[in-house]
Amino acid sequence: xxxxxxxxxxxxxxxxxxxxxxxxxxxxxxxxxxxxxxxxxxxxxxxxxxxxxxxxxxxxxxxxxxxxxxxxxxxxxxxxxxxxxxxxxxxxxxxxxxxxxxxxxxxxxxxxxxxxxxxxxxxxxxxxxxxxxxxxxxxxxxxxxxxxxxxxxxxxxxxxxxxxxxxxxxxxxxxxxxxxxxxxxxxxxxxxxxxxxxxxxxxxxxxxxxxxxxxxxxxxxxxxxxxxxxxxxxxxxxxxxxxxxxxxxxxxxxxxxxxxxxxxxxxxxxxxxxxxxxxxxxxxxxxxxxxxxxxxxxxxxxxxxxxxxxxxxxxxxxxxxxxxxxxxxxxxxxxxxxxxxxxxxxxxxxxxxxxxxxxxxxxxxxxxxxxxxxxxxxxxxxxxxxxxxxxxxxxxxxxxxxxxxxxxxxxxxxxxxxxxxxxxxxxxxxxxxxxxxxxxxxxxxxxxxxxxxxxxxxxxxxxx
Amino acid sequence: xxxxxxxxxxxxxxxxxxxxxxxxxxxxxxxxxxxxxxxxxxxxxxxxxxxxxxxxxxxxxxxxxxxxxxxxxxxxxxxxxxxxxxxxxxxxxxxxxxxxxxxxxxxxxxxxxxxxxxxxxxxxxxxxxxxxxxxxxxxxxxxxxxxxxxxxxxxxxxxxxxxxxxxxxxxxxxxxxxxxxxxxxxxxxxxxxxxxxxxxxxxxxxxxxxxxxxxxxxxxxxxxxxxxxxxxxxxxxxxxxxxxxxxxxxxxxxxxxxxxxxxxxxxxxxxxxxxxxxxxxxxxxxxxxxxxxxxxxxxxxxxxxxxxxxxxxxxxxxxxxxxxxxxxxxxxxxxxxxxxxxxxxxxxxxxxxxxxxxxxxxxxxxxxxxxxxxxxxxxxxxxxxxxxxxxxxxxxxxxxxxxxxxxxxxxxxxxxxxxxxxxxxxxxxxxxxxxxxxxxxxxxxxxxxxxxxxxxxxxxxxxx
Numbered sequence: 001x002x003x004x005x006x007x008x009x010x011x012x013x014x015x016x017x018x019x020x021x022x023x024x025x026x027x028x029x030x031x032x033x034x035x036x037x038x039x040x041x042x043x044x045x046x047x048x049x050x051x052x053x054x055x056x057x058x059x060x061x062x063x064x065x066x067x068x069x070x071x072x073x074x075x076x077x078x079x080x081x082x083x084x085x086x087x088x089x090x091x092x093x094x095x096x097x098x099x100x101x102x103x104x105x106x107x108x109x110x111x112x113x114x115x116x117x118x119x120x121x122x123x124x125x126x127x128x129x130x131x132x133x134x135x136x137x138x139x140x141x142x143x144x145x146x147x148x149x150x151x152x153x154x155x156x157x158x159x160x161x162x163x164x165x166x167x168x169x170x171x172x173x174x175x176x177x178x179x180x181x182x183x184x185x186x187x188x189x190x191x192x193x194x195x196x197x198x199x200x201x202x203x204x205x206x207x208x209x210x211x212x213x214x215x216x217x218x219x220x221x222x223x224x225x226x227x228x229x230x231x232x233x234x235x236x237x238x239x240x241x242x243x244x245x246x247x248x249x250x251x252x253x254x255x256x257x258x259x260x261x262x263x264x265x266x267x268x269x270x271x272x273x274x275x276x277x278x279x280x281x282x283x284x285x286x287x288x289x290x291x292x293x294x295x296x297x298x299x300x301x302x303x304x305x306x307x308x309x310x311x312x313x314x315x316x317x318x319x320x321x322x323x324x325x326x327x328x329x330x331x332x333x334x335x336x337x338x339x340x341x342x343x344x345x346x347x348x349x350x351x352x353x354x355x356x357x358x359x360x361x362x363x364x365x366x367x368x369x370x371x372x373x374x375x376x377x378x379x380x381x382x383x384x385x386x387x388x389x390x391x392x393x394x395x396x397x398x399x400x401x402x403x404x405x406x407x408x409x410x411x412x413x414x415x416x417x418x419x420x421x422x423x424x425x426x427x428x429x430x431x432x433x434x435x436x437x438x439x440x441x442x443x444x445x446x447x448x449x450x451x452x453x454x455x456x457x458x459x460x461x462x463x464x
Numbered sequence: 465x466x467x468x469x470x471x472x473x474x475x476x477x478x479x480x481x482x483x484x485x486x487x488x489x490x491x492x493x494x495x496x497x498x499x500x501x502x503x504x505x506x507x508x509x510x511x512x513x514x515x516x517x518x519x520x521x522x523x524x525x526x527x528x529x530x531x532x533x534x535x536x537x538x539x540x541x542x543x544x545x546x547x548x549x550x551x552x553x554x555x556x557x558x559x560x561x562x563x564x565x566x567x568x569x570x571x572x573x574x575x576x577x578x579x580x581x582x583x584x585x586x587x588x589x590x591x592x593x594x595x596x597x598x599x600x601x602x603x604x605x606x607x608x609x610x611x612x613x614x615x616x617x618x619x620x621x622x623x624x625x626x627x628x629x630x631x632x633x634x635x636x637x638x639x640x641x642x643x644x645x646x647x648x649x650x651x652x653x654x655x656x657x658x659x660x661x662x663x664x665x666x667x668x669x670x671x672x673x674x675x676x677x678x679x680x681x682x683x684x685x686x687x688x689x690x691x692x693x694x695x696x697x698x699x700x701x702x703x704x705x706x707x708x709x710x711x712x713x714x715x716x717x718x719x720x721x722x723x724x725x726x727x728x729x730x731x732x733x734x735x736x737x738x739x740x741x742x743x744x745x746x747x748x749x750x751x752x753x754x755x756x757x758x759x760x761x762x763x764x765x766x767x768x769x770x771x772x773x774x775x776x777x778x779x780x781x782x783x784x785x786x787x788x789x790x791x792x793x794x795x796x797x798x799x800x801x802x803x804x805x806x807x808x809x810x811x812x813x814x815x816x817x818x819x820x821x822x823x824x825x826x827x828x829x830x831x832x833x834x835x836x837x838x839x840x841x842x843x844x845x846x847x848x849x850x851x852x853x854x855x856x857x858x859x860x861x862x863x864x865x866x867x868x869x870x871x872x873x874x875x876x877x878x879x880x881x882x883x884x885x886x887x888x889x890x891x892x893x894x895x896x897x898x899x900x901x902x903x904x905x906x907x908x909x910x911x912x913x914x915x916x917x918x919x920x921x922x923x924x925x926x927x928x
Contacts, residue, residue: 012777016707020769023487023715031723038727091773092905095766099759102722109730110744119744243480251487251712258566259495263502266573280574280583295563302559305484309555313476440556 011147014086019244021076021098026248028102029069030334032062032109033256037338061112063331065105070327071199072101072131074320075170077241079135082166082228083142084150090138097134100127118184121191125177125184128198132174139166153228162228169229173198202231233321234381242318242326249330250305256337257294265290289344296433297340303407303436304333304367310403311371314387314396315378322374322385329370332363339363343429354422357429361415368407375404402447406439475611478550483708485540485562490712492566493533494798496526496573497720501802523799525576529569530795535663536565536595538787539634541705543599546630546692547606548614554602561598564591582648585655589641589648592662596638603630617692626692633693637662666695697785698845706782706790713794714769720801721758729754753808760897761804764828767871767900768797771835774867778851778860779842786838786849793834796827803827807893818886821893825879832871839868866911867904874900 036058076097083090104127111120142148143163153162176198184191197204267283276282308329315322342356378385382392389396414432418425439446500522540561547554568591575584606612607627617626640662648655661668731747740746772793779786806820842849846856853860878896882889903910 016711016773016776019708020711020715020773023711024719027715027719028722031719032726034723035727035730088770088774088908089905091770092901095763095770099762099766102719102762103758106722106726106730109726113730113733114736114744117744119748244483247480247484247487248715251484251491255488255491255495255566258492258570259498262496262570262573263499266499266570266577269577272578280578280581284583294567298563298566299559302563306552306555306559309480309484310552312480437556441553444552 011085011087012091014080014084017086017091017094018080018238018241021094022073022241022244023248024098024102025069025073025076026245027252028105029066029073029330030249030252030256032065032105033253033334033338035109036062037256037260037341057112059335061109062334064112065108066327066331066334068104068108068199069101072104073245074323075135075173076101077238078229079138079170081236081238082150082153082162083138083148085148087145087148090141090148093134093138093141097131097138100131100134103127116188118188121184121195122181124195125181128177129174132170132177135170136167139163139170150228166229169202172201176201206231231320233319235320237318237320237323239312239315239318242323243312246308246312246326246330247305249333250301250308253333253337254298254301254305257290257297257340260341261287261290261294292430293340293344296343296430297337299433299437300340300364301333301336303440304364304371306440307368307371307403307407310400311375314390314400315385316387317385319377319381319385322377325370325373325377329367329374332367332370335363336360336367343426348426349423354418354425357418357425358415360429361411361418365408365411365415368404368411372404372408375400398451399444399447402443402450403440406436406443410436410439475549475551476555478544478548481550481555481558482544482702482705485558486537486705486708487712488562488566489533489537489540490709491716492569493530493537493794494713494716494720496529496569497717497798497802499573500526501720501724501805521576525573526798527795528576529572530791530798532568532572532663533565534791536568537709538784539599539637540565541702542693543602543634545700545702546614546617546626547602547612549612551609551612554605554612557598557602557605561595561602564595564598567591580652582652582655585648585659586645588659589645589655592641593638596634596641599634600631603627603634614692630693633666636665640665670695695784697783697788699784701782701784701787703776703779703782706787707776710772710776710790710794711769713797714765714772717797717801718762718765718769721754721761721804724805725751725754725758756894757804757808760807760894761801763897763901764804765797765800767904768828768831768835770904771832771867771871774864775835775839778854778864779849780851781849783841783845783849786841789834789837789841793831793838796831796834799827800824800831807890812890813887818882818889821882821889822879824893825875825882829872829875829879832868832875836868836872839864862915863908863911866907866914870900870903870907874903 086094104124107120107124107127110117111124114120140163143159146154146159149159153159156162176194180191180194180198183194265287267280272278272280272283312318339356339360343353343360346352346356379392388394390400391397410432414428417428421428550558568588571584571588571591574581575588578584604627607623610618610623613623617623620626640658644655644658644662647658729751731744736742736744736747776782803820803824807817807824810816810820843856852858854864855861874896878892881892885892
């Protein structure tokens with residue numbers, strides 16, 4: 001073809017295409033929190049009940065969408081770890097793939113709203129089938145122009161083996177979906193089971209293989225085939241893309257509340273004239289809690305980003321397991337604006353306000369704990385994954401641990417204090433929010449003081 | 465201090481901090497289109513009138529916000545071209561700065577809704593003053609730890625000169641704002657004039673200097689001071705950040721409509737039962753135009769991104785002028801979802817529908833033309849800014865030009881065809897939308913055919 005004759009001149013680095021895809025996917029993964037956040041809770045209802053009745057479905061949709069979109073994102077990373085360079089044709093195919101991925105949340109919320117109706121399953125499966133076919137076309141196209149491939153595959157003599165292996169893994173998904181479509185007409189609930197299987201199939205088959213290996217003591221596949229599409233927890237994951245995706249999620253989440261504020265909280269000039277006698281300041285005072293919630297959630301998300309940034313600065317190589325823990329942390333981060341919005345929806349000192357504050361604490365706690373888990377997972381294989389400074393015994397090890405521990409500790413402490421002193425819950429919560437940025441500013445000093453104190457306490461005991 | 469003693473160990477690359485800032489700023493610049501898009505236009509009104517009455521203020525707010533946020537972004541780029549490495553303290557200061565920048569759109573919409581009230585100006589000026597002071601602190605902090613600075617400044621003997629020059633430029637803005645605050649109490653309209661001056665001051669003073677230079681033939685400043693904060697059109701601009709910012713805008717704009725769809729277009733189960741006898745397909749058919757608008761706007765934004773990506777792949781160095789043209793292009797891209805949403809709001813073949821389609825064409829045209837203008841601006845200085853392949857006479861020169869010309873030409877053609885054949889306007893518009901992706905896929909072939917044809921036509925004429 002004409003494009004092949006020109007060879008490498010039309011070839012491009014895939015860096016920016018991947019950054020753009022990461023931005024799109026991170027937006028789509030996060031925005032399903034909006035329908036949850038915009039659910040109006042009436043003042044007379046108890047938060048617990050209204051949560052159970054109104055929000056459970058929507059929160060489930062948000063979490064499942066987040067999961068499915070991140071699965072699609074992981075597949076996208078695998079694909080473009082094989083195909084490292086692109087040309088115009090691949091860029092256009094990728095855009096078509098992105099368009100379908102951004103449509104997935106809608107089909108998913110149809111499935112959640114009408115669980116008995118086949119249409120949601122049909123739409124979802126159709127999207128997934130087309131995405132799978134486009135990815136297969138990308139693989140075939142890539143292997144027909146080997147200069148687009150990963151260098152390791154390019155020099156490998158097993159190109160045919162790689163191609164078959166990758167196509168087999170990719171085409172399994174559309175096949176399962178086709179079966180799910182057929183079953184949706186025969187016996188409906190089975191199609192949901194099939195869809196769940198298709199998402200987790202590689203992980204299930206991998207764990208089965210691992211168990212069988214442990215039981216029989218059988219050898220694994222050839223190491224050559226392990227590099228791509230292996231679905232092991234230590235399969236390498238592009239660190240750049242994990243960072244880009246996380247940045248996208250943190251950025252969207254940090255700005256979600258200001259979008260609402262800009263749209264809803266500019267008072268109407270006529271109403272200001274009528275109700276507040278033309279005094280804009282008085283009219284805005286009613287929005288005070290909204291602004292407080294905005295600054296609080298921006299600061300929390302910003303500081304969680306800061307911790308994430310500090311951690312990944314010292315990570316030299318990310319594994320799939322770290323990516324999974326990161327996804328869990330991000331799913332909780334995505335719930336933060338909702339939690340902050342709840343904290344100001346209720347009258348001061350009400351039971352609802354207390355519960356909203358405690359929910360915020362729980363969300364912050366889990367977002368922070370999963371960040372800590374990334375660090376723990378990295379420490380298990382520290383020679384491969386961490387910079388020497390932050391390994392056991394490294395001079396920034398304690399400092400890094402302190403950074404990661406600030407949010408879980410503060411959230412936990414705030415939670416228990418609000419349980420004990422429920423009357424002052426709002427004050428305690430706001431105090432904690434002001435305290436955290438100060439703690440981060442002084443953290444290096446505090447850690448040094450803490451270490452010196454520990455050494456003085458433990459030193460005499462160890463000396464004799 | 466403790467941080468200085470440890471020297472370079474706590475120093476970090478600023479790459480990810482800047483990517484995160486770009487993501488935040490691009491979201492904030494774009495989302496002010498949402499209040500415009502959510503303005504409901506009643507069917508009985510004429511689009512022209514309702515546009516004039518309802519939308520003009522909001523569109524003005526959107527454009528001015530986009531302008532001001534991009535000015536803040538340009539200042540942020542200047543700052544972090546001087547300070548190339550960061551530490552924890554700078555990262556936290558930058559987050560504080562970001563929080564205030566994301567709040568600017570709100571103060572601005574207050575100013576637009578209550579132009580007679582001083583509160584908007586006060587809030588806006590306070591934000592800008594605090595942002596300026598934080599930037600000044602960042603500069604002072606950076607110069608007190610020279611290893612954080614740009615390498616050129618680090619080895620320069622004029623560090624003190626640089627510091628004074630940069631602080632002078634940065635602190636001019638808060639000073640002007642302070643004066644604007646004072647004038648807002650004395651003579652109100654003058655404060656708006658002052659704010660306009662503060663935004664354009666560097667450009668005004670630069671043009672004045674240029675005019676004086678032309679008139680008197682005076683020499684410019686020392687070349688040493690020109691590298692940073694010079695405000696000339698050929699001042700270098702970080703290409704990476706222009707790309708990151710553009711990616712953010714394109715990604716948000718591409719997904720704006722799906723956000724609306726996910727939130728508003730999942731039918732209520734009770735209503736489906738009542739109105740459509742339980743048939744979900746019938747209920748969804750009413751949303752058909754919304755889905756069409758979504759896919760149309762996603763494809764258009766995606767392909768405009770594709771053109772932008774192709775262009776910047778061959779750009780080796782960006783100037784401030786190219787950045788400015790890029791900003792204009794992005795401002796129109798931000799208006800696209802609004803235009804697409806309008807195209808399906810009106811009854812088929814109505815005058816309103818025709819006008820909505822024509823507005824879409826105009827927006828696409830300008831978005832494409834400003835991309836073309838970036839290319840023209842780059843060609844003026846092609847040895848510095850462009851890859852040899854796409855310079856005059858390069859083998860991809862015609863191809864690049866064709867890529868950039870597709871959207872302006874199609875938009876212009878569609879506009880005139882809909883003027884002539886107003887009855888078929890919707891059909892023509894949708895046909896154009898399907899045609900463009902095909903055109904991009906076949907473009908290389910088409911350009912080669914066109915060039916061969918041109919050569920055959922011009923060849924005989926040139927030969928004798």
